[in-house]
Amino acid sequence: MSSDLYREQLLDHYHNPENFGVLPDADVDVEMDNPTCGDVVHMTARLDAEGRITAVMFEGQGCVVSMASASMFTEMAVGKTPEEVAAMGLADIEAMMGGVRLSMGRVKCATLPLNALKLGLKEAGKL
Amino acid sequence: MALDVEAIRREFPIFERKIHGKRLVFLDSAASSQKPRAVIAAMTRVYTHSYANVHRGLYALAEEATEAYEGARVKLARFINAPDPAEVIYVRNATEGLNLVAYSWGIEHIHAGDRIVITEMEHHANLVPWQQLALRQGAELAYVPVTNDGRLDLAALPPLLADGRTKLVACSVMSNVLGTLPPVTQVAELAHAAGALVVMDAAQAAPHQPVDVQALGPDFLAISGHKLCGPGMGILWGRGELLDAMPPFLYGGDMIRTVKRYQSKWNDLPHKFEAGTPPIAEAVGLGAAVDFLGAIGMEAIHAHEQELLAYALPRLAEVPGIHILGPGLGERGGVVSFWLEAAHPHDIAALLDEDGICIRAGHHCAQPLHERFGIPASARASFYLYNDKEDVDALVAGLHRVVKILGR
Numbered sequence: 001m002s003s004d005l006y007r008e009q010l011l012d013h014y015h016n017p018e019n020f021g022v023l024p025d026a027d028v029d030v031e032m033d034n035p036t037c038g039d040v041v042h043m044t045a046r047l048d049a050e051g052r053i054t055a056v057m058f059e060g061q062g063c064v065v066s067m068a069s070a071s072m073f074t075e076m077a078v079g080k081t082p083e084e085v086a087a088m089g090l091a092d093i094e095a096m097m098g099g100v101r102l103s104m105g106r107v108k109c110a111t112l113p114l115n116a117l118k119l120g121l122k123e124a125g126k127l
Numbered sequence: 128m129a130l131d132v133e134a135i136r137r138e139f140p141i142f143e144r145k146i147h148g149k150r151l152v153f154l155d156s157a158a159s160s161q162k163p164r165a166v167i168a169a170m171t172r173v174y175t176h177s178y179a180n181v182h183r184g185l186y187a188l189a190e191e192a193t194e195a196y197e198g199a200r201v202k203l204a205r206f207i208n209a210p211d212p213a214e215v216i217y218v219r220n221a222t223e224g225l226n227l228v229a230y231s232w233g234i235e236h237i238h239a240g241d242r243i244v245i246t247e248m249e250h251h252a253n254l255v256p257w258q259q260l261a262l263r264q265g266a267e268l269a270y271v272p273v274t275n276d277g278r279l280d281l282a283a284l285p286p287l288l289a290d291g292r293t294k295l296v297a298c299s300v301m302s303n304v305l306g307t308l309p310p311v312t313q314v315a316e317l318a319h320a321a322g323a324l325v326v327m328d329a330a331q332a333a334p335h336q337p338v339d340v341q342a343l344g345p346d347f348l349a350i351s352g353h354k355l356c357g358p359g360m361g362i363l364w365g366r367g368e369l370l371d372a373m374p375p376f377l378y379g380g381d382m383i384r385t386v387k388r389y390q391s392k393w394n395d396l397p398h399k400f401e402a403g404t405p406p407i408a409e410a411v412g413l414g415a416a417v418d419f420l421g422a423i424g425m426e427a428i429h430a431h432e433q434e435l436l437a438y439a440l441p442r443l444a445e446v447p448g449i450h451i452l453g454p455g456l457g458e459r460g461g462v463v464s465f466w467l468e469a470a471h472p473h474d475i476a477a478l479l480d481e482d483g484i485c486i487r488a489g490h491h492c493a494q495p496l497h498e499r500f501g502i503p504a505s506a507r508a509s510f511y512l513y514n515d516k517e518d519v520d521a522l523v524a525g526l527h528r529v530v531k532i533l534g535r
Protein backbone atom coordinates (compact mmCIF):
# COMPACT_ATOMS: atom_id res chain seq x y z
CA MET A 1 0.00 0.00 0.00
CA SER A 2 1.51 3.27 -1.15
CA SER A 3 -0.73 5.49 0.90
CA ASP A 4 0.79 8.01 3.30
CA LEU A 5 -2.44 9.00 5.00
CA TYR A 6 -3.85 5.48 5.14
CA ARG A 7 -0.98 4.00 7.15
CA GLU A 8 -1.48 1.09 9.51
CA GLN A 9 -1.34 3.33 12.57
CA LEU A 10 -4.30 5.43 11.48
CA LEU A 11 -6.21 2.45 10.12
CA ASP A 12 -5.76 0.65 13.43
CA HIS A 13 -7.32 3.56 15.29
CA TYR A 14 -10.07 3.70 12.68
CA HIS A 15 -10.94 0.00 12.90
CA ASN A 16 -10.30 -0.40 16.65
CA PRO A 17 -10.82 3.01 18.19
CA GLU A 18 -9.65 3.72 21.73
CA ASN A 19 -12.15 4.99 24.28
CA PHE A 20 -15.12 4.51 22.01
CA GLY A 21 -18.39 5.16 23.80
CA VAL A 22 -19.96 7.55 26.25
CA LEU A 23 -18.42 8.40 29.62
CA PRO A 24 -20.89 8.18 32.49
CA ASP A 25 -21.08 11.18 34.86
CA ALA A 26 -19.22 13.35 32.38
CA ASP A 27 -18.41 17.00 33.08
CA VAL A 28 -18.21 17.74 29.38
CA ASP A 29 -20.72 16.41 26.89
CA VAL A 30 -20.64 17.82 23.38
CA GLU A 31 -21.53 16.92 19.82
CA MET A 32 -20.08 18.56 16.73
CA ASP A 33 -20.45 17.85 13.04
CA ASN A 34 -18.92 18.75 9.77
CA PRO A 35 -21.98 19.24 7.58
CA THR A 36 -20.05 19.33 4.33
CA CYS A 37 -18.83 15.77 4.73
CA GLY A 38 -21.17 14.35 7.34
CA ASP A 39 -18.54 13.67 9.99
CA VAL A 40 -19.93 13.80 13.50
CA VAL A 41 -18.33 13.27 16.92
CA HIS A 42 -19.89 13.08 20.35
CA MET A 43 -17.27 13.66 23.04
CA THR A 44 -17.56 13.22 26.78
CA ALA A 45 -14.86 14.10 29.31
CA ARG A 46 -14.28 14.19 33.04
CA LEU A 47 -12.09 16.64 34.98
CA ASP A 48 -10.53 16.22 38.43
CA ALA A 49 -10.67 18.65 41.36
CA GLU A 50 -7.71 20.64 40.03
CA GLY A 51 -9.44 20.98 36.69
CA ARG A 52 -7.27 18.52 34.74
CA ILE A 53 -8.85 16.21 32.19
CA THR A 54 -8.87 12.66 33.54
CA ALA A 55 -10.80 10.77 30.92
CA VAL A 56 -12.22 11.32 27.42
CA MET A 57 -14.44 9.11 25.32
CA PHE A 58 -15.90 9.60 21.87
CA GLU A 59 -18.41 8.11 19.54
CA GLY A 60 -19.27 9.15 16.04
CA GLN A 61 -19.14 8.54 12.35
CA GLY A 62 -16.79 9.78 9.76
CA CYS A 63 -13.76 9.29 7.60
CA VAL A 64 -10.51 7.65 8.62
CA VAL A 65 -8.96 11.02 9.39
CA SER A 66 -11.67 12.28 11.74
CA MET A 67 -12.19 8.95 13.49
CA ALA A 68 -8.48 8.16 13.93
CA SER A 69 -7.92 11.71 15.15
CA ALA A 70 -10.73 11.32 17.68
CA SER A 71 -9.40 8.00 18.91
CA MET A 72 -5.85 9.32 19.34
CA PHE A 73 -7.08 12.55 20.87
CA THR A 74 -9.00 10.77 23.64
CA GLU A 75 -5.60 9.54 24.85
CA MET A 76 -3.68 12.72 24.21
CA ALA A 77 -6.07 15.04 26.03
CA VAL A 78 -5.82 13.18 29.32
CA GLY A 79 -3.76 15.13 31.89
CA LYS A 80 -4.19 18.43 30.11
CA THR A 81 -5.90 21.51 31.50
CA PRO A 82 -8.69 23.20 29.51
CA GLU A 83 -6.27 26.05 28.77
CA GLU A 84 -3.76 23.62 27.34
CA VAL A 85 -6.44 22.10 25.11
CA ALA A 86 -7.54 25.57 24.03
CA ALA A 87 -3.98 26.39 22.99
CA MET A 88 -3.73 23.35 20.70
CA GLY A 89 -4.00 23.67 16.95
CA LEU A 90 -3.58 21.87 13.66
CA ALA A 91 0.16 21.36 14.12
CA ASP A 92 -0.45 19.45 17.35
CA ILE A 93 -3.01 17.24 15.64
CA GLU A 94 -0.68 16.55 12.72
CA ALA A 95 2.08 15.64 15.15
CA MET A 96 -0.31 13.44 17.12
CA MET A 97 -1.19 11.62 13.90
CA GLY A 98 2.38 10.66 13.28
CA GLY A 99 3.56 13.75 11.45
CA VAL A 100 1.13 13.62 8.51
CA ARG A 101 0.75 16.73 6.41
CA LEU A 102 -2.96 17.12 5.94
CA SER A 103 -4.31 18.52 2.70
CA MET A 104 -6.65 21.50 2.89
CA GLY A 105 -9.69 19.30 2.46
CA ARG A 106 -8.84 17.08 5.43
CA VAL A 107 -7.91 19.74 8.00
CA LYS A 108 -11.52 20.11 9.12
CA CYS A 109 -11.85 16.34 9.57
CA ALA A 110 -8.67 16.05 11.63
CA THR A 111 -9.42 18.98 13.91
CA LEU A 112 -13.08 18.09 14.49
CA PRO A 113 -12.43 16.19 17.77
CA LEU A 114 -10.18 18.96 19.10
CA ASN A 115 -12.67 21.65 18.17
CA ALA A 116 -15.49 19.64 19.69
CA LEU A 117 -13.69 19.29 23.00
CA LYS A 118 -12.82 23.01 23.02
CA LEU A 119 -16.49 23.83 22.48
CA GLY A 120 -17.55 21.34 25.17
CA LEU A 121 -15.13 22.80 27.71
CA LYS A 122 -16.43 26.27 26.96
CA GLU A 123 -20.05 25.16 27.22
CA ALA A 124 -19.31 23.45 30.55
CA GLY A 125 -17.81 26.67 31.91
CA LYS A 126 -14.33 25.18 32.16
CA LEU A 127 -12.81 27.69 29.80
CA MET B 128 -17.72 4.09 -29.12
CA ALA B 129 -19.48 6.64 -31.19
CA LEU B 130 -16.95 9.30 -30.23
CA ASP B 131 -13.24 9.22 -30.97
CA VAL B 132 -12.22 9.82 -27.37
CA GLU B 133 -8.51 9.65 -28.17
CA ALA B 134 -8.86 12.55 -30.59
CA ILE B 135 -11.14 14.47 -28.24
CA ARG B 136 -8.68 14.11 -25.37
CA ARG B 137 -5.94 15.59 -27.50
CA GLU B 138 -8.06 18.75 -27.67
CA PHE B 139 -7.85 19.15 -23.89
CA PRO B 140 -4.34 20.20 -22.84
CA ILE B 141 -4.91 19.16 -19.24
CA PHE B 142 -4.75 15.48 -20.21
CA GLU B 143 -1.07 15.95 -21.02
CA ARG B 144 -0.26 16.19 -17.32
CA LYS B 145 0.10 13.42 -14.77
CA ILE B 146 -1.37 13.24 -11.28
CA HIS B 147 0.96 11.62 -8.73
CA GLY B 148 2.79 10.20 -11.73
CA LYS B 149 -0.36 8.54 -13.04
CA ARG B 150 -2.64 9.16 -16.01
CA LEU B 151 -5.33 11.74 -15.18
CA VAL B 152 -8.73 10.04 -14.88
CA PHE B 153 -11.07 12.99 -14.58
CA LEU B 154 -14.50 11.92 -13.34
CA ASP B 155 -15.70 15.18 -11.81
CA SER B 156 -17.06 17.06 -14.79
CA ALA B 157 -20.41 17.47 -13.06
CA ALA B 158 -18.64 19.94 -10.76
CA SER B 159 -16.82 21.68 -13.59
CA SER B 160 -15.53 20.41 -16.90
CA GLN B 161 -12.08 20.64 -18.43
CA LYS B 162 -11.44 23.14 -21.22
CA PRO B 163 -10.58 22.41 -24.85
CA ARG B 164 -7.86 24.25 -26.73
CA ALA B 165 -10.51 26.04 -28.83
CA VAL B 166 -11.92 27.77 -25.76
CA ILE B 167 -8.54 28.67 -24.32
CA ALA B 168 -7.44 29.99 -27.73
CA ALA B 169 -10.60 32.05 -28.19
CA MET B 170 -10.08 33.74 -24.85
CA THR B 171 -6.38 34.26 -25.48
CA ARG B 172 -7.25 35.81 -28.82
CA VAL B 173 -9.55 38.31 -27.15
CA TYR B 174 -6.80 39.37 -24.76
CA THR B 175 -4.01 39.38 -27.35
CA HIS B 176 -5.91 40.77 -30.30
CA SER B 177 -9.28 42.38 -29.70
CA TYR B 178 -9.74 43.39 -26.09
CA ALA B 179 -11.52 46.57 -25.08
CA ASN B 180 -14.62 47.30 -23.09
CA VAL B 181 -17.85 46.57 -24.91
CA HIS B 182 -20.79 48.79 -25.89
CA ARG B 183 -18.85 51.99 -25.22
CA GLY B 184 -15.86 52.76 -27.38
CA LEU B 185 -16.20 54.48 -30.69
CA TYR B 186 -13.00 52.95 -31.98
CA ALA B 187 -12.33 49.84 -34.05
CA LEU B 188 -10.97 47.72 -31.22
CA ALA B 189 -14.01 48.31 -29.04
CA GLU B 190 -16.26 47.48 -31.97
CA GLU B 191 -14.40 44.21 -32.53
CA ALA B 192 -14.69 43.28 -28.87
CA THR B 193 -18.40 44.12 -28.88
CA GLU B 194 -18.94 42.10 -32.02
CA ALA B 195 -17.22 39.04 -30.53
CA TYR B 196 -19.11 39.43 -27.25
CA GLU B 197 -22.50 39.78 -28.93
CA GLY B 198 -21.61 37.14 -31.51
CA ALA B 199 -21.21 34.63 -28.70
CA ARG B 200 -24.73 35.46 -27.54
CA VAL B 201 -26.11 34.52 -30.95
CA LYS B 202 -24.26 31.18 -30.75
CA LEU B 203 -25.63 30.52 -27.28
CA ALA B 204 -29.15 31.37 -28.40
CA ARG B 205 -28.79 28.84 -31.20
CA PHE B 206 -27.35 26.28 -28.76
CA ILE B 207 -30.54 26.32 -26.69
CA ASN B 208 -32.85 27.17 -29.61
CA ALA B 209 -33.87 30.50 -28.06
CA PRO B 210 -36.11 32.50 -30.40
CA ASP B 211 -34.18 35.72 -29.75
CA PRO B 212 -30.56 36.25 -28.61
CA ALA B 213 -31.75 39.24 -26.53
CA GLU B 214 -33.35 36.67 -24.19
CA VAL B 215 -29.93 35.23 -23.38
CA ILE B 216 -28.48 36.98 -20.35
CA TYR B 217 -24.87 36.58 -19.33
CA VAL B 218 -24.48 35.85 -15.62
CA ARG B 219 -21.69 34.72 -13.32
CA ASN B 220 -22.96 31.16 -13.08
CA ALA B 221 -26.20 29.19 -12.96
CA THR B 222 -26.59 30.19 -9.33
CA GLU B 223 -26.67 33.88 -10.22
CA GLY B 224 -29.14 33.21 -13.02
CA LEU B 225 -31.55 31.52 -10.63
CA ASN B 226 -31.11 34.25 -8.03
CA LEU B 227 -31.83 36.84 -10.71
CA VAL B 228 -35.24 35.25 -11.26
CA ALA B 229 -35.90 34.94 -7.53
CA TYR B 230 -35.07 38.57 -6.84
CA SER B 231 -36.31 40.29 -9.96
CA TRP B 232 -39.39 38.26 -10.85
CA GLY B 233 -40.00 36.62 -7.49
CA ILE B 234 -40.27 39.62 -5.21
CA GLU B 235 -42.85 41.24 -7.51
CA HIS B 236 -44.94 38.16 -8.15
CA ILE B 237 -44.77 35.90 -5.09
CA HIS B 238 -47.01 37.09 -2.30
CA ALA B 239 -48.16 35.86 1.09
CA GLY B 240 -50.24 32.74 0.70
CA ASP B 241 -48.76 31.81 -2.69
CA ARG B 242 -46.93 28.53 -3.14
CA ILE B 243 -43.59 27.74 -4.76
CA VAL B 244 -43.06 24.10 -5.76
CA ILE B 245 -39.59 22.60 -6.14
CA THR B 246 -38.35 19.01 -6.03
CA GLU B 247 -36.40 16.97 -3.52
CA MET B 248 -33.59 16.50 -6.00
CA GLU B 249 -32.66 20.16 -6.37
CA HIS B 250 -29.14 21.48 -6.06
CA HIS B 251 -28.93 24.19 -3.39
CA ALA B 252 -28.75 26.74 -6.23
CA ASN B 253 -32.31 25.87 -7.26
CA LEU B 254 -33.50 25.42 -3.68
CA VAL B 255 -32.20 28.10 -1.33
CA PRO B 256 -33.26 31.09 -3.52
CA TRP B 257 -36.86 29.76 -3.52
CA GLN B 258 -36.76 28.80 0.15
CA GLN B 259 -35.59 32.30 1.06
CA LEU B 260 -38.03 33.98 -1.33
CA ALA B 261 -40.87 32.01 0.28
CA LEU B 262 -39.71 33.00 3.77
CA ARG B 263 -39.35 36.65 2.80
CA GLN B 264 -42.75 36.88 1.09
CA GLY B 265 -44.67 34.68 3.50
CA ALA B 266 -45.27 32.11 0.79
CA GLU B 267 -45.35 28.33 1.12
CA LEU B 268 -42.58 26.08 -0.19
CA ALA B 269 -43.56 22.57 -1.24
CA TYR B 270 -41.47 19.67 -2.50
CA VAL B 271 -42.30 17.09 -5.15
CA PRO B 272 -40.81 13.94 -3.63
CA VAL B 273 -38.22 11.64 -5.12
CA THR B 274 -38.95 7.90 -5.18
CA ASN B 275 -36.64 5.34 -3.60
CA ASP B 276 -35.15 4.56 -6.99
CA GLY B 277 -34.40 8.23 -7.53
CA ARG B 278 -37.19 9.19 -9.92
CA LEU B 279 -39.38 12.26 -9.63
CA ASP B 280 -42.77 11.31 -8.17
CA LEU B 281 -44.72 13.18 -10.82
CA ALA B 282 -48.08 12.04 -9.40
CA ALA B 283 -47.43 14.29 -6.41
CA LEU B 284 -47.37 17.43 -8.57
CA PRO B 285 -51.03 17.83 -9.65
CA PRO B 286 -52.35 17.98 -6.05
CA LEU B 287 -49.86 20.78 -5.38
CA LEU B 288 -51.26 22.68 -8.36
CA ALA B 289 -54.95 22.04 -7.76
CA ASP B 290 -55.84 25.04 -5.57
CA GLY B 291 -54.35 27.63 -7.91
CA ARG B 292 -52.03 29.03 -5.24
CA THR B 293 -48.85 27.72 -6.88
CA LYS B 294 -47.19 30.55 -8.80
CA LEU B 295 -43.87 28.94 -9.64
CA VAL B 296 -42.47 25.46 -10.21
CA ALA B 297 -38.68 25.07 -10.22
CA CYS B 298 -37.17 21.81 -11.40
CA SER B 299 -33.82 20.45 -12.42
CA VAL B 300 -33.52 19.04 -15.96
CA MET B 301 -30.92 16.60 -14.68
CA SER B 302 -30.04 15.84 -11.08
CA ASN B 303 -26.40 16.45 -10.18
CA VAL B 304 -26.52 13.59 -7.66
CA LEU B 305 -28.92 10.96 -8.99
CA GLY B 306 -28.36 11.65 -12.67
CA THR B 307 -32.13 11.51 -13.00
CA LEU B 308 -33.65 13.08 -16.10
CA PRO B 309 -37.11 13.96 -14.77
CA PRO B 310 -40.01 14.45 -17.20
CA VAL B 311 -39.59 18.23 -17.24
CA THR B 312 -41.75 18.79 -20.31
CA GLN B 313 -44.66 17.21 -18.45
CA VAL B 314 -43.83 19.26 -15.36
CA ALA B 315 -43.98 22.41 -17.49
CA GLU B 316 -47.28 21.41 -19.10
CA LEU B 317 -48.92 20.67 -15.75
CA ALA B 318 -47.58 23.86 -14.17
CA HIS B 319 -48.61 26.05 -17.07
CA ALA B 320 -52.11 24.56 -17.13
CA ALA B 321 -52.39 25.60 -13.49
CA GLY B 322 -51.19 29.12 -14.23
CA ALA B 323 -47.72 28.74 -12.69
CA LEU B 324 -44.41 29.73 -14.25
CA VAL B 325 -41.62 27.21 -14.69
CA VAL B 326 -37.93 27.62 -13.91
CA MET B 327 -35.59 24.91 -15.17
CA ASP B 328 -32.11 24.33 -13.86
CA ALA B 329 -30.19 22.98 -16.84
CA ALA B 330 -26.75 23.28 -15.24
CA GLN B 331 -26.25 19.50 -15.48
CA ALA B 332 -28.32 18.78 -18.56
CA ALA B 333 -26.99 21.37 -21.01
CA PRO B 334 -23.41 20.00 -21.14
CA HIS B 335 -24.57 16.48 -21.93
CA GLN B 336 -27.64 16.53 -24.16
CA PRO B 337 -29.55 18.87 -26.46
CA VAL B 338 -31.46 21.50 -24.49
CA ASP B 339 -34.16 23.21 -26.53
CA VAL B 340 -36.03 25.87 -24.59
CA GLN B 341 -38.90 25.84 -27.06
CA ALA B 342 -39.36 22.08 -26.76
CA LEU B 343 -38.86 21.81 -22.99
CA GLY B 344 -41.19 24.71 -22.32
CA PRO B 345 -39.72 26.59 -19.35
CA ASP B 346 -40.23 30.29 -18.71
CA PHE B 347 -36.67 30.61 -17.38
CA LEU B 348 -33.72 28.28 -17.79
CA ALA B 349 -30.27 28.55 -16.20
CA ILE B 350 -27.04 27.11 -17.57
CA SER B 351 -23.56 26.87 -16.17
CA GLY B 352 -20.95 27.64 -18.83
CA HIS B 353 -18.04 26.18 -16.90
CA LYS B 354 -19.69 22.76 -16.89
CA LEU B 355 -19.90 22.70 -20.69
CA CYS B 356 -16.26 23.24 -21.57
CA GLY B 357 -16.51 27.01 -21.19
CA PRO B 358 -15.01 29.47 -18.71
CA GLY B 359 -16.46 30.46 -15.35
CA MET B 360 -19.74 32.03 -16.28
CA GLY B 361 -23.32 31.07 -16.97
CA ILE B 362 -26.39 32.14 -18.88
CA LEU B 363 -29.99 32.71 -17.98
CA TRP B 364 -32.60 32.39 -20.67
CA GLY B 365 -36.05 33.84 -20.11
CA ARG B 366 -39.15 34.53 -22.17
CA GLY B 367 -38.79 37.97 -23.71
CA GLU B 368 -42.10 39.35 -22.47
CA LEU B 369 -41.36 38.24 -18.91
CA LEU B 370 -37.82 39.66 -18.93
CA ASP B 371 -39.14 42.88 -20.44
CA ALA B 372 -41.61 43.36 -17.62
CA MET B 373 -39.12 42.54 -14.84
CA PRO B 374 -37.19 45.15 -12.88
CA PRO B 375 -33.38 45.04 -13.10
CA PHE B 376 -31.50 42.81 -10.69
CA LEU B 377 -28.36 44.95 -10.42
CA TYR B 378 -28.10 48.65 -11.06
CA GLY B 379 -25.24 50.63 -12.57
CA GLY B 380 -23.58 51.24 -15.89
CA ASP B 381 -24.59 49.67 -19.19
CA MET B 382 -27.98 48.54 -17.90
CA ILE B 383 -29.24 52.09 -18.13
CA ARG B 384 -30.75 54.21 -20.90
CA THR B 385 -30.88 57.56 -19.13
CA VAL B 386 -30.03 58.58 -15.61
CA LYS B 387 -31.47 61.72 -14.07
CA ARG B 388 -30.68 62.88 -10.58
CA TYR B 389 -33.71 61.23 -9.05
CA GLN B 390 -34.78 58.61 -11.57
CA SER B 391 -33.52 56.35 -14.32
CA LYS B 392 -34.73 54.47 -17.36
CA TRP B 393 -33.54 50.98 -18.15
CA ASN B 394 -31.75 49.74 -21.21
CA ASP B 395 -33.29 47.12 -23.54
CA LEU B 396 -32.81 43.40 -23.18
CA PRO B 397 -30.44 41.78 -22.53
CA HIS B 398 -28.43 44.77 -21.29
CA LYS B 399 -30.97 45.68 -18.65
CA PHE B 400 -29.73 42.64 -16.74
CA GLU B 401 -26.02 43.09 -17.44
CA ALA B 402 -24.92 45.93 -15.18
CA GLY B 403 -21.28 46.93 -15.23
CA THR B 404 -18.40 45.62 -17.31
CA PRO B 405 -19.29 42.06 -18.25
CA PRO B 406 -17.03 38.99 -18.56
CA ILE B 407 -15.98 39.80 -22.11
CA ALA B 408 -13.36 37.16 -22.89
CA GLU B 409 -15.39 34.58 -20.96
CA ALA B 410 -18.45 35.17 -23.11
CA VAL B 411 -16.35 34.74 -26.24
CA GLY B 412 -14.87 31.57 -24.72
CA LEU B 413 -18.33 30.25 -23.99
CA GLY B 414 -19.30 30.90 -27.59
CA ALA B 415 -16.27 28.86 -28.65
CA ALA B 416 -17.32 26.09 -26.25
CA VAL B 417 -20.75 25.66 -27.82
CA ASP B 418 -19.13 25.73 -31.27
CA PHE B 419 -16.80 22.96 -30.11
CA LEU B 420 -19.62 20.87 -28.60
CA GLY B 421 -21.90 21.58 -31.55
CA ALA B 422 -19.28 20.29 -34.01
CA ILE B 423 -19.17 16.99 -32.12
CA GLY B 424 -22.93 17.00 -31.65
CA MET B 425 -24.92 17.00 -28.43
CA GLU B 426 -26.79 13.85 -29.50
CA ALA B 427 -23.49 12.06 -30.02
CA ILE B 428 -22.18 13.23 -26.64
CA HIS B 429 -25.35 12.02 -24.95
CA ALA B 430 -25.16 8.65 -26.72
CA HIS B 431 -21.50 8.27 -25.73
CA GLU B 432 -22.27 8.90 -22.06
CA GLN B 433 -25.20 6.48 -22.16
CA GLU B 434 -22.83 3.85 -23.52
CA LEU B 435 -20.33 4.56 -20.74
CA LEU B 436 -23.11 4.37 -18.18
CA ALA B 437 -24.32 1.03 -19.55
CA TYR B 438 -20.75 -0.24 -19.24
CA ALA B 439 -20.16 1.27 -15.78
CA LEU B 440 -23.33 0.42 -13.84
CA PRO B 441 -23.01 -3.40 -13.83
CA ARG B 442 -19.27 -3.22 -13.09
CA LEU B 443 -19.75 -0.80 -10.22
CA ALA B 444 -22.50 -3.01 -8.84
CA GLU B 445 -19.87 -5.74 -8.34
CA VAL B 446 -17.88 -3.65 -5.85
CA PRO B 447 -18.54 -5.22 -2.42
CA GLY B 448 -20.88 -3.19 -0.24
CA ILE B 449 -21.68 -0.55 -2.86
CA HIS B 450 -25.00 1.26 -2.95
CA ILE B 451 -25.68 3.15 -6.17
CA LEU B 452 -28.16 6.03 -6.03
CA GLY B 453 -30.59 6.92 -8.76
CA PRO B 454 -32.65 5.23 -11.45
CA GLY B 455 -31.55 2.69 -14.01
CA LEU B 456 -30.39 3.15 -17.57
CA GLY B 457 -32.68 5.12 -19.83
CA GLU B 458 -33.82 7.51 -17.14
CA ARG B 459 -30.49 9.00 -16.17
CA GLY B 460 -27.49 10.85 -17.45
CA GLY B 461 -23.81 10.15 -16.88
CA VAL B 462 -23.59 10.91 -13.18
CA VAL B 463 -23.21 8.03 -10.72
CA SER B 464 -23.37 8.69 -6.98
CA PHE B 465 -22.81 5.87 -4.56
CA TRP B 466 -21.68 4.97 -1.10
CA LEU B 467 -19.67 2.08 0.24
CA GLU B 468 -20.36 0.22 3.45
CA ALA B 469 -16.63 -0.04 4.02
CA ALA B 470 -15.57 3.55 3.50
CA HIS B 471 -16.56 7.16 4.08
CA PRO B 472 -16.86 9.15 0.82
CA HIS B 473 -13.87 11.30 1.83
CA ASP B 474 -11.69 8.25 2.13
CA ILE B 475 -12.92 6.93 -1.21
CA ALA B 476 -12.00 10.21 -2.92
CA ALA B 477 -8.63 10.48 -1.17
CA LEU B 478 -7.63 6.91 -2.00
CA LEU B 479 -8.77 7.22 -5.63
CA ASP B 480 -6.75 10.41 -5.89
CA GLU B 481 -3.61 8.37 -5.22
CA ASP B 482 -4.41 6.56 -8.49
CA GLY B 483 -4.91 9.83 -10.39
CA ILE B 484 -8.69 9.46 -10.30
CA CYS B 485 -10.72 12.60 -9.54
CA ILE B 486 -14.20 12.12 -8.10
CA ARG B 487 -16.35 14.24 -5.80
CA ALA B 488 -17.19 13.37 -2.19
CA GLY B 489 -19.70 15.14 0.02
CA HIS B 490 -23.31 16.18 -0.32
CA HIS B 491 -22.72 17.83 -3.71
CA CYS B 492 -24.77 20.87 -2.67
CA ALA B 493 -27.86 18.68 -2.24
CA GLN B 494 -28.22 18.25 1.50
CA PRO B 495 -32.01 17.71 1.61
CA LEU B 496 -31.65 15.05 -1.08
CA HIS B 497 -29.00 13.16 0.91
CA GLU B 498 -31.20 13.44 3.96
CA ARG B 499 -34.03 11.94 1.90
CA PHE B 500 -31.84 8.87 1.34
CA GLY B 501 -30.68 8.83 4.96
CA ILE B 502 -27.00 9.38 4.21
CA PRO B 503 -24.84 12.38 5.11
CA ALA B 504 -22.72 12.23 1.99
CA SER B 505 -21.92 10.21 -1.10
CA ALA B 506 -19.17 9.74 -3.65
CA ARG B 507 -19.87 10.81 -7.22
CA ALA B 508 -18.26 9.92 -10.52
CA SER B 509 -19.42 11.84 -13.57
CA PHE B 510 -18.68 11.25 -17.24
CA TYR B 511 -18.10 13.57 -20.15
CA LEU B 512 -17.07 13.40 -23.75
CA TYR B 513 -13.39 12.87 -22.88
CA ASN B 514 -14.02 9.80 -20.69
CA ASP B 515 -13.88 6.24 -21.96
CA LYS B 516 -14.19 2.67 -20.74
CA GLU B 517 -10.60 2.73 -19.57
CA ASP B 518 -11.60 5.46 -17.10
CA VAL B 519 -14.47 3.32 -15.87
CA ASP B 520 -12.08 0.37 -15.47
CA ALA B 521 -9.70 2.57 -13.45
CA LEU B 522 -12.58 3.70 -11.21
CA VAL B 523 -13.80 0.16 -10.61
CA ALA B 524 -10.28 -1.12 -9.87
CA GLY B 525 -9.73 1.84 -7.57
CA LEU B 526 -12.91 1.09 -5.64
CA HIS B 527 -11.90 -2.53 -5.19
CA ARG B 528 -8.63 -1.23 -3.75
CA VAL B 529 -10.51 1.09 -1.38
CA VAL B 530 -12.57 -1.82 -0.10
CA LYS B 531 -9.42 -3.90 0.34
CA ILE B 532 -7.70 -1.17 2.37
CA LEU B 533 -10.64 0.00 4.46
CA GLY B 534 -12.88 -3.06 4.61
CA ARG B 535 -12.45 -5.59 7.32
Ligand SMILES: Cc1ncc(COP(=O)(O)O)c(C=O)c1O
Nearest residue numbers: 220221222250252303330331351
Ligand atom coordinates in the same frame (compact mmCIF):
# COMPACT_ATOMS: atom_id res chain seq x y z
C1 LIG C 1 -27.98 20.91 -10.87
C2 LIG C 1 -27.10 22.09 -10.60
N1 LIG C 1 -27.65 23.30 -10.46
C3 LIG C 1 -26.92 24.39 -10.24
C4 LIG C 1 -25.56 24.32 -10.10
C5 LIG C 1 -24.80 25.56 -9.78
O1 LIG C 1 -24.01 25.93 -10.85
P1 LIG C 1 -22.97 27.12 -10.68
O2 LIG C 1 -21.92 26.61 -9.76
O3 LIG C 1 -22.47 27.34 -12.07
O4 LIG C 1 -23.69 28.27 -10.16
C6 LIG C 1 -24.93 23.08 -10.22
C7 LIG C 1 -23.48 22.94 -10.12
O5 LIG C 1 -22.82 22.88 -9.15
C8 LIG C 1 -25.73 21.95 -10.46
O6 LIG C 1 -25.17 20.74 -10.55
